[in-house]
Amino acid sequence: MLKVNDINVYYGAIHAIKGVSFEVNDGEVVTLIGANGAGKSTTLNTVCGLLKSRTGSIEFLDKNLASIPPHKIVELGMAHVPEGRRVFQQMTVEENLEMGAYTQPRVSIEPNLERVYEQFPRLKERRKQVAGTLSGGEQQMLAMGRGLMSNPKLLMLDEPSMGLAPILVEQIFDIIKQLHKAGTTILLVEQNARMALSVADRGYVLETGKIVATGTGDELLHDEAVKKAYLGG
Amino acid sequence: MEFLSYLISGISLGSVYAIIALGYTMVYGIAKMLNFAHGDVIMVGGYISICATSYLELPGWLSVLLAMAVCTVLGVVIEGLAYKPLRQATSLAVLITAIGVSYFLQNAALLIWGASPKGFTPIIPATNAQGEPNALPLFGGQVSISYISLLTMGACIIIMLALTFFTGQTKLGKAMRACSEDKGAAQLMGINVNRTISVTFAIGSALAAVAGVLLCSFTTSLMPTTGSMPGIKAFTAAVFGGIGSIPGAFLGGVLLGIIESLAKAYISTQLANAILFAVLIIVLLVKPSGLLGKYVPEKV
Numbered sequence: 001m002l003k004v005n006d007i008n009v010y011y012g013a014i015h016a017i018k019g020v021s022f023e024v025n026d027g028e029v030v031t032l033i034g035a036n037g038a039g040k041s042t043t044l045n046t047v048c049g050l051l052k053s054r055t056g057s058i059e060f061l062d063k064n065l066a067s068i069p070p071h072k073i074v075e076l077g078m079a080h081v082p083e084g085r086r087v088f089q090q091m092t093v094e095e096n097l098e099m100g101a102y103t104q105p106r107v108s109i110e111p112n113l114e115r116v117y118e119q120f121p122r123l124k125e126r127r128k129q130v131a132g133t134l135s136g137g138e139q140q141m142l143a144m145g146r147g148l149m150s151n152p153k154l155l156m157l158d159e160p161s162m163g164l165a166p167i168l169v170e171q172i173f174d175i176i177k178q179l180h181k182a183g184t185t186i187l188l189v190e191q192n193a194r195m196a197l198s199v200a201d202r203g204y205v206l207e208t209g210k211i212v213a214t215g216t217g218d219e220l221l222h223d224e225a226v227k228k229a230y231l232g233g
Numbered sequence: 234m235e236f237l238s239y240l241i242s243g244i245s246l247g248s249v250y251a252i253i254a255l256g257y258t259m260v261y262g263i264a265k266m267l268n269f270a271h272g273d274v275i276m277v278g279g280y281i282s283i284c285a286t287s288y289l290e291l292p293g294w295l296s297v298l299l300a301m302a303v304c305t306v307l308g309v310v311i312e313g314l315a316y317k318p319l320r321q322a323t324s325l326a327v328l329i330t331a332i333g334v335s336y337f338l339q340n341a342a343l344l345i346w347g348a349s350p351k352g353f354t355p356i357i358p359a360t361n362a363q364g365e366p367n368a369l370p371l372f373g374g375q376v377s378i379s380y381i382s383l384l385t386m387g388a389c390i391i392i393m394l395a396l397t398f399f400t401g402q403t404k405l406g407k408a409m410r411a412c413s414e415d416k417g418a419a420q421l422m423g424i425n426v427n428r429t430i431s432v433t434f435a436i437g438s439a440l441a442a443v444a445g446v447l448l449c450s451f452t453t454s455l456m457p458t459t460g461s462m463p464g465i466k467a468f469t470a471a472v473f474g475g476i477g478s479i480p481g482a483f484l485g486g487v488l489l490g491i492i493e494s495l496a497k498a499y500i501s502t503q504l505a506n507a508i509l510f511a512v513l514i515i516v517l518l519v520k521p522s523g524l525l526g527k528y529v530p531e532k533v
Binding site: 048050069070071072074075079080082086087088089090091095098099100102103146150 | 404407408410411414415417418419420421422423424425426
C-alpha cells in the first residue's frame with residue numbers, strides 16, 4: 001500500500017532523514033519507534049507531503065506522491081493524525097469531525113459521523129462542546145476520529161499516547177487494536193516502544209535518521225539491542 | 234433632539250467603519266496578517282464607481298456591482314503577487330509589504346485619476362427631483378434619517394449576518410476558521426489553504442468596494458488618499474471589538490462612529506480623532522483582547 005524508498009530530508013543544513021526505506025502492506029499495523037529526534041515525525045510529515053524529500057520516492061497505492069500537494073494526498077485516502085493532536089481548539093467537536101471529512105461528498109458525512117461516535121461515545125456526548133475545553137485524552141480521540149472521517153485507506157498516527165495518563169494510553173491502544181481488527185491499515189509512530197510493538201505486525205527502529213533494525217513486533221520486543229535501548233533493559 | 238441626530242449620523246458613519254472593519258477582521262482572522270492596503274482598496278472602489286457612473290453612465294447600483302467585481306479581482310491579485318510569496322516569512326515582512334502595497338495603490342491612483350478631489354454623486358442623492366430631502370422624518374420632522382444612512386446601516390447589518398452565517402454554517406466558511414487556527418492541520422484535512430486565503434481576500438475586497446461607495450456617498454468627494462484614514466479607523470474598530478471576531482468588528486465600528494460623531498459635536502472637531510484613539514488605548518488597557526475578543530484556554 002505504502003512504499004517509501006530511500007528518502008533524504010533536510011532542515012536547512014541539517015540532514016534529518018538519511019536514506020530511509022520502508023513499506024506498509026494492506027491491513028497491517030506498522031510502527032516506527034525511536035528516541036526523541038530520531039526522525040519519526042519527520043518521516044511521517046514527508047510521507048503526507050508537508051516536507052519534501054530530495055531523493056528517492058514515496059508510492060501510495062502505486063501512485064508517486066512527489067508532485068502531489070498535501071491537500072490532494074488526503075483525497076487519495078491517507079489520513080494523518082499529527083503529533084500534539086492539533087484539533088481546532090475554537091471549533092466544536094462536530095465541526096472538527098466535519099473538517100476531517102472535508103474531501104468527502106456531503107452524503108457520506110452522516111454515516112461517518114455515526115461510525116466515529118460509535119467508536120468514541122465520549123465524543124458524541126460532547127459534540128457541541130468547543131474542542132479546546134476537552135481533556136487531553138478526549139482531544140486525542142477527537143484527533144483520531146477526525147482522521148477516520150475521511151474513510152482513510154491508511155491512517156498515520158503520530159505519537160497518539162504522548163502526554164496521556166497510563167490509563168488513557170491503554171484506551172488509545174485498545175482503539176488501535178480495534179481499528180486493526182476492522183481492517184484499517186495503520187502506520188504508527190511512537191516513543192512508547194513497548195506498547196507500540198505489542199500492537200504492531202511489524203516495526204522499524206529509527207536512530208538519528210536511519211533505520212537500524214526491523215522485524216515483526218514480537219521479534220523486536222525480544223531483540224536484545226532494542227530491549228536495551230528502548231524497553232529499559 | 235440634537236443629540237439624537239448626532240447619534241444617527243454617528244451610527245451611519247460607524248456602519249461604514251464596520252463594513253471596512255469586517256473586511257479587515259476576516260483577512261486578519263484567516264491569513265493572520267494586517268492588510269494595511271485594505272483602506273486603499275476602498276479608494277479604488279470609489280474611483281471605479283465614479284468611472285462607471287460618469288464615463289459608462291451606468292446606474293448607481295450597477296456601479297457598485299462593478300466596483301465590487303474590480304476590487305475582488307484586485308484583492309486576489311494583490312494577495313497572489315505580494316503576500317503569497319511571503320507565506321513563510323516573518324509577520325513583520327508581510328506588514329511592511331502591506332504598507333508598500335498601500336503606497337503603490339495610492340500612487341497608481343494619483344497617476345490615473347490625478348491629485349485633485351473628484352466629486353462623487355451619492356448613490357442616493359440628498360434631495361429628490363422636487364428638491365425635497367431624501368430622508369425619513371421622525372418625531373414629526375424634528376429629526377430625520379437620510380435614505381443613504383438607512384441603506385448604509387441596512388447593508389452593514391446584512392453583511393454582518395451573512396458573514397456570521399457563512400463562517401459558522403457553510404463548509405468553506407468552516408474551512409476558513411480551520412485555516413485561521415492551524416494551517417498545517419487544515420492541510421492535513423485536505424483543505425487547500427492557499428485557495429481559502431484567496432477567497433478570504435476576495436470577500437474582504439468586495440466589502441471594501443461596498444464601503445468605498447457608501448463612504449464617498451457621505452463625503453461626496455474622492456482623492457487618492459481618501460481611503461487611508463477610514464482604513465486606519467476601521468482597523469482601530471476591529472481591534473476595539475476584538476480582532477478576528479465578526480460581531481466584534483461590527484460593534485467596534487458602530488461604537489467608533491458614535492464616539493467620533495459625539496466628540497465632534499460636544500467636545501472638539503479637531504480633537505475628535507485624538508479622543509477616538511484614546512478610547513481605543515483605554516479599552517485595550519482594560520481588555521487586551523478587545524470588547525468581544527475571545528480568550529480560549531489551550532490544553533496540552
